Amino acid sequence: MLPVSKKMALWFGWTGFVGMGVLAAGIWTVDLLGTAHAQTNPAAAAANYRPLVDKLSAGRATVLSTFAGPDGLTGLVVGPANGAGPKSIAWGIDGENGPVLIPGPVLDSQGKNLSQQAAERHGVIPKPMAGGKLAQAMLAAPGFTVGTKGPLFTVFLDPNCIFCHDFWTKAYPLAKEGKLRFKVVPVGFLKPSSLPKAVTILQSKDPMAAWAQNEASFNVKTEEGGAKPAKVLDPKVLAEVKANTELLARTGEVATPTIVACLKGDKTPQVFHGMAPGMLTDLGRGASIKGDGTCS
Incomplete structure (x- = not known):
């Protein structure tokens, strides 16, 4: 078990575990005071957590390598089992009943994102x-804009993302009322059907209407968007959605919704992973992002 103290690292998130389709939400407290990093045999650590990753991902993801993390955590570099697609950082710890997987980001007491640092250090991103x-x-990426008035911001959305669904149900009515505008940059990574659904929507005659229908028929219980993948996917649009997903990785996390926006007083846009309570109100009072990457 991990000790808990006033100096803590927090784990929380709405992030999608790349290749696994696992969503995490919660808080993990880790004592970072004077605790040595875990010294775990890499091969043994990989063998310890690989069965769990395989089970949770239904065989779609695997542990590629491991590294020592803070306070007894074992860092895991996880990627698609078939070798095609982006990698991700997860964390493991030996629990009382076996290994426990932590797919969300870990922050230290200073707010530093240890998962992001590890991802950069191990060449994940x-x-x-x-x-x-x-x-x-x-702004230049393939996508579509919702709304005609109000401050403009951009957002990465996955058609199977439950938190994207929450964003859409709250932001779409505001856009129709002219209180804000947002450019949707479709990505596909959460589930096997995410990529074909995103491509199907983007290659349709009216992507905004198609996305709205996807959200209107969203199955909250299974966390599945209502779009039905087309039998034939346009190769050009397929490449565009893959490029959008790679661009999402450049934000530091493969997580949705990821919002890039200008709050009131900002000179340059900020990057937000997830939507905090009251955020849409702040966005409606903010400034628009401009083509040159500044705030209006």
Whole structure:
């Protein structure tokens, strides 16, 4: 068991575990005071957690390598079992009843994202793109804009993401009322059907209407969007959605919804992983992101 103290690291998240389709939510407290990093044999650690990752991902993901984490945690580099697709950082710990998997980000008491640091250190992701450059790239990326008035921001959405569904149900009515606008950059990574659904929506004659229908028929229990993948996927659009997903990884986390926006007083856009309570109100009072990556 891990000791708990006033100096803690927190684990929490809405992040999708790449290749696994596992969503996490909760808080993990870890004592970081004077505790040595776990010294675990890499091969033994991989063998310890690989069966759990395999089970939770239904065989779609595997442990590629391991490293010593803080306070007894074992860091895991996880990727698709078939070798095709992005990697992710997870954490493991030996619980009383066997290994426990932590797919969400781990923060230390200073707010530093240890998962992001590990991802950069182990070559899982490059250093996060600055908000201004990311805003420019998202405005130029394939997608669609919802709304015609109000401050403009951009957002990465996966068609099977339950938290994206929550975002849509709250933001879409505000956009129709002219209180805000948002550019949707479709991605597909949460479930095997995410990519074909995103491509199907983006290749339709009216992507915004198609996405709205996906959300209107969203199955909350199974966390599945209502879109039905087309039998034939346009290769060009398929490449575009894959590129959008790679761009999402440049934010520092493969998680949705990821929002890039200008709050009131900002000169450059900020990157937000997830939607905090009251955030849409703040976005409605903020500024628009401009094509040059600045705030209006």
